[in-house]
Amino acid sequence: MNYGYCNQALRINLSDHTIKKETLDSTFLKDYLGGRGLNARRLYEEVPPEVDPISKENKMFIGVGPLTGTLFPGAARVNFTAKSPQTNILGDSNTGGFLGPEIKFAGFDQIILEGKAEQLSYIFIKDGEAEIRSADHLKQLDTFKTQQKLKEEIGDNRVQIAAIGPAAENGVKFSGIFCNMVRAAARTGMGLVLASKNIKAIVVRGTMDLGAKEPDKFKKMIDDMDEEIKNHSEYETRTRLGTTQLVSSLNELGCLATRHFQTGYFEEADQVSGEYLEENYKQKEKGCFACTIPCSRFFEIKEGKYKGLKSEGPEFEGLAGFSSRVGLSDIENALYGVDLCNRYGLDVITTSECIAFTMELYEKDILSSEEVDGLKPNFGNSEAVFKLIEKIKNREGFGDILADGVVSAAEKIGRDTKKFAMHVKGLEIFQADPRGIKGYGLGVAVATRGGDHLRSEPWFEFSEDAKEGKRRFGYPESAFRLEYKGKGRVVKFYEERCVLADCLEACKNTVVNMEIISFKEAAKLLNTLTEYEFTAEEIQKSAERIMNVERAYIVREGIRREDDTLPDRFLNEPLPEECGESAGSIVEIEPMLNEYYEARNWDMETGVPNIEKLEELGLHEIAEEFKNRDIIKIN
Amino acid sequence: MSTLFDLKIVVEKIKGFCDLPMEVGDYFTVRGGKIEIPEGKHMCLWAMQSLMPVLPAKQREISEENDWIPHTKRFICPDPNGGVVFRIDRINPKTGKPVADKDKIPPRIQVNSEVCTGCRACETVCAFVHNQTFNGEKSRIKVEKNEIEGKDNPFVCRQCGDAPCIKACPVEALSRDPITNAILVNDDKCIGCYKCAEACPFDAITFNENDVALICDLCEGDIECVKRCPTDALKFDNKGGQS
Numbered sequence: 001m002n003y004g005y006c007n008q009a010l011r012i013n014l015s016d017h018t019i020k021k022e023t024l025d026s027t028f029l030k031d032y033l034g035g036r037g038l039n040a041r042r043l044y045e046e047v048p049p050e051v052d053p054i055s056k057e058n059k060m061f062i063g064v065g066p067l068t069g070t071l072f073p074g075a076a077r078v079n080f081t082a083k084s085p086q087t088n089i090l091g092d093s094n095t096g097g098f099l100g101p102e103i104k105f106a107g108f109d110q111i112i113l114e115g116k117a118e119q120l121s122y123i124f125i126k127d128g129e130a131e132i133r134s135a136d137h138l139k140q141l142d143t144f145k146t147q148q149k150l151k152e153e154i155g156d157n158r159v160q161i162a163a164i165g166p167a168a169e170n171g172v173k174f175s176g177i178f179c180n181m182v183r184a185a186a187r188t189g190m191g192l193v194l195a196s197k198n199i200k201a202i203v204v205r206g207t208m209d210l211g212a213k214e215p216d217k218f219k220k221m222i223d224d225m226d227e228e229i230k231n232h233s234e235y236e237t238r239t240r241l242g243t244t245q246l247v248s249s250l251n252e253l254g255c256l257a258t259r260h261f262q263t264g265y266f267e268e269a270d271q272v273s274g275e276y277l278e279e280n281y282k283q284k285e286k287g288c289f290a291c292t293i294p295c296s297r298f299f300e301i302k303e304g305k306y307k308g309l310k311s312e313g314p315e316f317e318g319l320a321g322f323s324s325r326v327g328l329s330d331i332e333n334a335l336y337g338v339d340l341c342n343r344y345g346l347d348v349i350t351t352s353e354c355i356a357f358t359m360e361l362y363e364k365d366i367l368s369s370e371e372v373d374g375l376k377p378n379f380g381n382s383e384a385v386f387k388l389i390e391k392i393k394n395r396e397g398f399g400d401i402l403a404d405g406v407v408s409a410a411e412k413i414g415r416d417t418k419k420f421a422m423h424v425k426g427l428e429i430f431q432a433d434p435r436g437i438k439g440y441g442l443g444v445a446v447a448t449r450g451g452d453h454l455r456s457e458p459w460f461e462f463s464e465d466a467k468e469g470k471r472r473f474g475y476p477e478s479a480f481r482l483e484y485k486g487k488g489r490v491v492k493f494y495e496e497r498c499v500l501a502d503c504l505e506a507c508k509n510t511v512v513n514m515e516i517i518s519f520k521e522a523a524k525l526l527n528t529l530t531e532y533e534f535t536a537e538e539i540q541k542s543a544e545r546i547m548n549v550e551r552a553y554i555v556r557e558g559i560r561r562e563d564d565t566l567p568d569r570f571l572n573e574p575l576p577e578e579c580g581e582s583a584g585s586i587v588e589i590e591p592m593l594n595e596y597y598e599a600r601n602w603d604m605e606t607g608v609p610n611i612e613k614l615e616e617l618g619l620h621e622i623a624e625e626f627k628n629r630d631i632i633k634i635n
Numbered sequence: 636m637s638t639l640f641d642l643k644i645v646v647e648k649i650k651g652f653c654d655l656p657m658e659v660g661d662y663f664t665v666r667g668g669k670i671e672i673p674e675g676k677h678m679c680l681w682a683m684q685s686l687m688p689v690l691p692a693k694q695r696e697i698s699e700e701n702d703w704i705p706h707t708k709r710f711i712c713p714d715p716n717g718g719v720v721f722r723i724d725r726i727n728p729k730t731g732k733p734v735a736d737k738d739k740i741p742p743r744i745q746v747n748s749e750v751c752t753g754c755r756a757c758e759t760v761c762a763f764v765h766n767q768t769f770n771g772e773k774s775r776i777k778v779e780k781n782e783i784e785g786k787d788n789p790f791v792c793r794q795c796g797d798a799p800c801i802k803a804c805p806v807e808a809l810s811r812d813p814i815t816n817a818i819l820v821n822d823d824k825c826i827g828c829y830k831c832a833e834a835c836p837f838d839a840i841t842f843n844e845n846d847v848a849l850i851c852d853l854c855e856g857d858i859e860c861v862k863r864c865p866t867d868a869l870k871f872d873n874k875g876g877q878s
Binding site: 001069070071073098101105144147148157180181206207208209210211212215219226239283284285286287288289290291292293294296298300310311312 | 749750751752753754755756759760763764766767768769770772773779780782783784785844863865866
């Protein structure tokens with residue numbers, strides 16, 4: 001019986017079809033915890049800076065954590081990690097649903113894909129064994145049809161599938177990996193990495209046992225946690241609306257990404273909100289594996305133009321991406337836009353940014369209709385939105401310019417359009433305006449995978465609890481979203497909480513936003529679940545180690561302090577008047593960065609981890625490599 | 636009991652109004668194939684036509700405990716303004732005395748697929764409390780999912796009174812717990828012939844990797860899947876069967 005960990009990785013070489021099992025030793029597991037941590041360490045070791053992300057030398061690491069597949073509520077997640085073809089730095093994306101647990105039940109903590117298959121293939125993994133099969137018949141099928149067809153073909157409704165859509169096959173850099181129809185590891189182009197290896201899908205079936213070392217104690221902890229979740233002040237809203245609650249709540253705060261961040265207030269937010277979705281289209285709540293706080297939903301449009309459109313979803317990012325960000329005020333259009341992205345296999349954040357970017361340039365007369373294939377992409381033009389999604393998927397016409405992401409599009413267009421590209425390190429940012437939530441702004445600026453909020457989620461800045469701010473982070477201001485003092489420390493703290501969530505492969509709603517478990521409780525859980533002994537300090541240190549390995553990886557790829565920033569607009573243009581309390585706000589990035597580097601013990605000038613920090617975390621070989629590569633100068 | 640019950644159908648109360656008029660206490664009886672109305676009395680045609688299909692069923696003994704017919708005794712006239720409530724009493728034809736009401740339908744795990752999120756927490760906890768594994772394959776409740784349609788259906792034993800699985804078992808591996816009513820599997824006796832699963836009208840029986848039948852044992856009364864269901868898609872009660 002496996003306890004928490006399977007102590008085993010599966011390495012598949014797609015070029016020569018060798019399939020090996022590798023034992024994971026306790027030091028590796030304890031130092032890197034699981035999922036994201038295991039993947040980051042392997043990526044650092046196995047994919048050196050010279051590697052072209054879409055060559056066969058790139059590798060993909062698929063990792064699950066010790067809690068994945070257990071009774072822990074929402075421990076359903078799985079990380080896909082590789083060098084990103086979209087950003088050329090750390091590529092890492094995570095999804096919920098049911099795939100992660102299935103990998104555990106199939107006997108693995110990690111799956112490593114290397115090389116490249118000769119022809120389009122899929123991988124079938126069952127109970128410790130794997131084979132590579134032809135996927136010729138799945139060519140260009142959308143993500144839904146691919147998943148359906150594989151289920152029918154294998155004749156087992158309980159298989160779990162990760163699939164790519166036509167966008168990835170056509171070479172779109174922001175294509176993702178999709179599971180359970182719509183659950184997406186969509187960020188940083190992990191779909192394209194699979195496509196570049198000629199892998200259309202990974203199908204997993206696991207029926208092996210997975211237990212807890214002390215079942216009664218583990219069960220008791222889970223029961224208590226379920227109780228705590230049910231009694232949590234956020235329980236009701238999270239089950240009713242999930243992340244979609246953010247459309248109206250961010251809009252009220254004046255920081256909902258609207259018409260490409262030209263403002264933080266969308267007049268028609270009421271028509272596209274989570275509440276509106278719930279009232280008019282929601283059929284029921286949906287949840288990930290064994291989750292007791294189901295925050296997802298199944299919706300259906302029952303009449304009108306989109307009659308019959310139904311699926312799980314959308315989350316906030318898709319909903320706001322195809323409403324406020326591109327100026328669409330009809331929620332059915334937004335649902336249709338998200339559905340197209342899901343079926344084609346596109347990242348909704350990047351896709352909506354590319355389209356919103358085009359719209360702003362068009363409205364500012366920087367782009368002509370002719371250049372955009374005769375479309376008139378004004379904000380709010382739904383037909384233009386759908387056509388652009390289609391063109392991106394096919395890499396045709398103007399879609400070909402957008403298909404490499406917004407930075408590349410700005411480079412191709414020229415005309416000083418780079419300042420309109422809403423990205424950090426080549427990854428497009430989310431649907432909230434950092435000017436109204438400065439801690440999030442910092443988090444997005446320093447995130448190891450580029451512009452992304454899920455690496456820190458510093459929710460504390462909404463708490464408005466000055467006393468707690470002073471106690472926890474040394475500054476009362478740290479508890480207020482429009483202040484910048486203390487945010488360096490807040491972000492460091494929540495970055496490590498996010499690492500914990502991504503390594504245990506549990507949901508950030510509970511672990512980070514609701515703070516259901518601390519490092520101490522995580523240690524208790526792992527001590528009753530696994531065969532290993534953990535202390536809170538060790539886990540926290542592992543989380544910090546993982547952060548530093550990821551940082552070291554992107555530093556080795558050339559990232560420095562000047563890349564830890566936000567687009568000009570957020571630093572220089574105050575939020576306009578209609579944004580209520582947030583009006584007039586900009587992000588004071590430099591003082592926050594200083595504080596953050598200080599908290600991290602990274603070099604103030606370069607943002608490179610200091611030798612002492614690397615040594616303290618046991619990363620001696622990285623310290624050595626940095627000296628050898630002249631990344632750190634020795635006095 | 637092979638003979639038919641006699642039936643006495645009585646007006647128990649009038650929720651609306653009846654200008655026929657029917658009055659509380661009015662009744663008619665059924666003996667074998669005959670309907671008898673007391674002399675000088677009358678009976679409402681429309682109420683009678685709504686009662687008619689159920690009378691032959693109420694005349695007969697039904698051994699299936701979970702069946703609704705033995706437990707359902709009140710019917711209402713079809714006129715929405717009327718609300719005349721008729722109660723059907725069964726009479727022993729030999730003694731002429733009313734037959735005592737059956738106990739209420741025993742509680743069972745009731746499934747509401749409409750609110751099931753498809754999370755499989757029920758499977759996971761079932762396998763864990765019974766076999767100390769999180770592996771849902773060993774669960775006694777299984778969720779069938781259709782992700783395209785958004786349908787999630789948990790399948791679990793309903794403890795049929797007239798359990799066809801017990802009858803179908805050729806080696807007497809199945810029995811009923813006299814206290815909880817659950818169907819118990821004797822793992823040592825089960826030969827994995829799948830006869831019970833074939834007989835189950837509700838597709839509620841699956842098998843573990845050793846081909847031993849997995850049937851809900853109601854956790855000796857403290858039902859874990861019901862406790863862990865986040866949306867009350869699983870409930871343990873008998874409300875659905877009360878008249």
